[in-house]
Amino acid sequence: MMQDDFRVAIDIGTTKVCTIIARKRPDHRVEVAGISIVPCSGMSKGMVADSAAVTAAIKESVTAAAADAGVEISSVYAGLTGSHVESKNRWANVPRSDGMRAVTDLDISAAKKAAGSMDLADDRRLLHVIPRSYALDGLHGVRNPLGMHTGELHVESHVITGSISKITELHNAVSDAGVRVSSMVVEPLASADAVLTADEREEGAVLIDVGGGTSDIAVYHDGAVVHTAVIPVGGFQFSNDLSIAFAIDFDSAEQLKIEHGTAAPELAGMKEEITLNPTTMNQPLTISKREIGQVLKERTSELFRMIQLKLEEPHLADIPTDRIVFTGGGAKLDGFLNIAKYIFQRKVRLATPRGLDGMPEGTNDPSYSAAAGIALWGMRNLPAENHIGERKSATTSNTSGTVEKAPTGALSMIRGWLPKREKETAGT
Ligand SMILES: Nc1ncnc2c1ncn2[C@@H]1O[C@H](COP(=O)(O)OP(=O)(O)OP(=O)(O)O)[C@@H](O)[C@H]1O
Ligand SMILES: [Mg+2]
Incomplete structure (x- = not known):
């Protein structure tokens, strides 16, 4: 009998670790077999800052997800982000025997190899090589050249690299938790896999995952990145701005942002007032929702300016990207989309993960797009390999000898926590 195809994805975010155990059904749909979300304060701006804290959160999350699914986890795909991740598009000649002949599977494999053969600086490692299109005897724009006749074959690829030291730090944090990293998936690709529709990929769209410490961008056109x-x-910087502006601690600022924050203060009523207890005053301070909004609007506009700069690449000039799809917890800020629509002058939407059946209530949320996407990316692009060890029963015995269902990792771990302050103070 064919074994179920299980893949385990871990998104080690700046505010939480999310583990998803995905299973491919015989009808090829992918469903969630187990999930857990554990707060993590060991990351800063998407990178490891306190490896012991990160390892502890991974261990806890992996254990809870494994209990949720009733399996043992042996290997995982780990998400990777941080500003050390860089990308470029490049053309490469595919070496093949002389003469006009049909393009074969071997040529496609050779194309991938040629695309990835490049000189890298000492501290850089190749993470992804994604063929975008081919040129057959100079004729550009061929998506699938298999079986077509040509003399010369060139391939254009999107190549993503990362810093070896940053990759190693994350790798070690995961393996110290007792699981093997079978592959790393760059988070903008993962989030895009979980939220973009086929039309958006085809016609052109910008995906932006606004997390706690990073904003991950992926641009798609003609079906490829x-x-x-x-x-x-x-989101960390948003809360930190409130913490500084109103002299309140970070956790209070985080709560203030989530409960009363808006990026569109002009839409907030003048009369809505909130009382705070600043650390520098010995009496409460009453502020309006509009004042909170002013601080958040400035940070939102600043982030959007940075995004605009990242999109001002020469190779994007002719790409029609009239849609922006936001995901990630930071994009849930009230008024965020209003400002985005105004600044970017494009269609905008806030997306939750799709394509993964059975996401439990509370997890169908923009914060979990990257985790869902890591699982989907692996299922779609990486060779089948089982990430789980021996299956256990999904039930556990209690002391009185009766049998009860193991606690649901997802729901038991999501409730009632606030992301902790990052290790660094904000400088950006
Ligand atoms: N309703 C809300 N309004 C505003 N911000 C929110 C809201 N809900 C969550 N956030 C913010 O979302 C951020 C967390 O988002 P997410 O879970 O996507 O980040 P992460 O994956 O841990 O971090 P990263 O991807 O940057 O490494 C936090 O900064 C949190 O304050
Ligand atoms: Mg994230």
Whole structure:
């Protein structure tokens, strides 16, 4: 009998670790077999800052997800982000025997190899080589050349690299938690896989995952990725601005942002007032929702300016990207889309993960797009390999000898926590 195809994805975000155990069904749909979300304060701007804290959160999340699915986890795909992640598009000649002949599977494999054969600086490692299109005897824009006749074959690819030291730090944080990293998936690609529709990929769209410490960007056109970039700014900086502006601690600022924050203060009523307890005053301070909004609007506009700069690449000039799809917890800020629509003058929407059946209630949320996308990317692009060890029963015995269902990792771990302050103070 064919074994179920299980893949485990871990998104090690700046505010939380999310583990998803995905299973491919015989009808090829992918469903969630187990999930868990554990707060993590060991990352800064998408990179490891406190490896012991990151490892502890990964261990806890992996254990809870494994209990949720009733399996043992042996290997995982880990998401990778941070401003050390860089990308470029490049053309490469595919070496093949002389003469006009049909393009074969071997030529396609050779194309991938040629696309990835490049000199890298000492601290850089190749993460992804994604063929975008082919040129057959100079005729550009061929998506699938298999079986077509040509003398010369060239391939254009999107190539993503990262810093070896940053990759190693993340790799070690995961393996120290007792699981093997079978592959790393760059987070902008993962989030895009989880939220973009086929039309958006085809006609042109910009995906932006606004997380706690980074904003991950991926641009798609003609069904393939054209550009990826990471900006080291996320929801943390928004809360930190409030913490500084109103002299309140970070956790209070985080709560203030989520409960009363808006990026569009002009839409907030003048009369809505909130009382705070600033650390520098010995009496409460009453502020309006509009004042909170002023601070958040400035940070939102600043982030959007940084995104605009990342999109001003020469190779994007002719790409029609009239749609922006936001995901990630930071994009849930009230009024965020209003400002985006105004600044970018494009269609905007806030997306939750799709394509993964059975996401439990509370997890169908923009914060979990990257985790869902890592699982989907792996299922679609990486060779089948089982990430789980021996299956256990999904039930556990209690002391009285009766049998009860193991606690649901997802729901038991999501409730009632606030992301912790990052290690660094904000400088961006
Ligand atoms: N309703 C809300 N309004 C505003 N911000 C929110 C809201 N809900 C969550 N956030 C913010 O979302 C951020 C967390 O988002 P997410 O879970 O996508 O980040 P992450 O994956 O941990 O981080 P990263 O991807 O940057 O490494 C936090 O900064 C949090 O304050
Ligand atoms: Mg994230």
